[in-house]
Amino acid sequence: MLFFRSEEHVTRWLRARDGERGAVLTLDAVWHLARAWYEDRRCPGWSPRSPEEAQAVLDALKLPPDREFWQMRVANEG
Amino acid sequence: MPLESQDRPSTPGEATSPLLDTVRVSIYTQIAESGAPPTSAEVAAQLGVPRAEALALFAELGRQRSVTLDPQTGELWMCGPFSAVPTRFRVNGSRASWWANCAWDMLGIPAALGIDVGVRTNCGCCGEALELAVDAQRGPTMGEGIAHFFLPARHWYEDIGYT
Numbered sequence: 001m002l003f004f005r006s007e008e009h010v011t012r013w014l015r016a017r018d019g020e021r022g023a024v025l026t027l028d029a030v031w032h033l034a035r036a037w038y039e040d041r042r043c044p045g046w047s048p049r050s051p052e053e054a055q056a057v058l059d060a061l062k063l064p065p066d067r068e069f070w071q072m073r074v075a076n077e078g
Numbered sequence: 079m080p081l082e083s084q085d086r087p088s089t090p091g092e093a094t095s096p097l098l099d100t101v102r103v104s105i106y107t108q109i110a111e112s113g114a115p116p117t118s119a120e121v122a123a124q125l126g127v128p129r130a131e132a133l134a135l136f137a138e139l140g141r142q143r144s145v146t147l148d149p150q151t152g153e154l155w156m157c158g159p160f161s162a163v164p165t166r167f168r169v170n171g172s173r174a175s176w177w178a179n180c181a182w183d184m185l186g187i188p189a190a191l192g193i194d195v196g197v198r199t200n201c202g203c204c205g206e207a208l209e210l211a212v213d214a215q216r217g218p219t220m221g222e223g224i225a226h227f228f229l230p231a232r233h234w235y236e237d238i239g240y241t
Contacts, residue, residue, distance in 0.1 A: 001227045002202030003167075003181040009203035010226050023227045027185075027210070030225045031217035034185035038159050041190045042106045047094050048143045051235065058231060069230045 023069045032061055094142065101125075101135050102144055105157055110191055113174040115154040115162050143235075159186030168198045181225035188212045202226070 004010045007024065014021055025033070036057050040046055049057070051072040058070045094102070101121065108116045116124075122132035133152045140147040146156040154162050156179050161167075167178035169187045171194075178184035181199070188195045197210040201223070210221030 001181045001225050003184070003199050003208065003223050003225055004203055005201040005206060005208065005223055007224065009201055010224065013203035013226075019228075021226075022229065025225045025227065027218045027221070027223055027225075030182060031185050031189075031212075034159070034182055035189040035217070037182070038186035038190040039192070041158065041186075042103065042110070044099055044103050045094075046099075046102075046144075054231075054234075069227075072231050072234070 023064070023066075025063065029061070029063060033058075033063065036061060094144070098135065098138055098142075102139060105139075105145070105154065106190075109157060109160050109176065111174065113176050115157050115160065118153055159183030159190055166199055170196045170198070182227075184210075185212060185217070188214055197221070 001022075002013075004013065010021075010024060013019070055072045058072070063070050104121070104124065105115055108114075108120075118129050118132040118136060121135070122129040125132065136145070136147055136152060136154060139145045145154055145158075147153065148155040148162075156162070159178055159182070161177040161179045161183075163177065165177045165179060167180065167184040169176045169178050169184055171191065176187050178187055178197075184197050184199060192214050194214050195212050197212060198207065199210075200207050208221060208223050210223070211219050213219050
């Protein structure tokens with residue numbers, strides 16, 4: 001994902017590419033996500049998270065703008 | 079950036095072997111100290127094995143999705159949050175500098191290393207230079223900006239390079 005000066009610049013960038021808006025996070029929210037995701041990466045015994053484990057990390061952060069964007073699986077995928 | 083092709087189904091969350099874990103930790107230690115991941119030749123020399131065996135270990139780490147490999151060479155490309163190749167996200171510590179894969183990862187580096195850093199990047203729209211100061215405990219203490227995530231989480235495992 002890219003970093004932008006402001007919401008206005010995200011909107012301008014998407015409009016120029018006819019792109020669909022995803023999710024925008026504040027710097028503070030990205031920091032909390034980065035810390036939860038990466039602070040144990042160098043530890044011996046670390047292994048990639050299963051989708052369920054990744055979901056638990058995302059759920060704990062209560063990220064905006066909507067829950068569905070941050071779901072590792074959609075409801076009808078079982 | 080597409081994820082490298084996978085010959086076998088990946089199984090995130092599976093247990094890793096002691097050798098593979100040792101190699102993975104060694105890769106991250108080298109990145110932390112030097113700013114860049116080792117090549118297969120360097121890992122082969124460290125382990126005293128042929129280069130092909132080092133490449134096979136990289137491939138196994140890639141299959142697990144512990145790392146992402148260059149699809150042409152089989153060398154390390156992304157060891158999240160670090161990038162082996164230059165990007166628009168430069169993270170500077172007091173003893174080394176690193177390339178981050180994306181806006182998420184530019185903050186993942188101080189989180190993974192537990193150190194204060196400065197980040198130099200630019201606006202994805204206008205290209206204006208943006209600088210951040212990040213405290214290892216408190217997070218960003220100077221600088222402004224926002225991150226835009228393109229893909230919903232359900233697609234992350236399909237294409238880790240384009241989120």
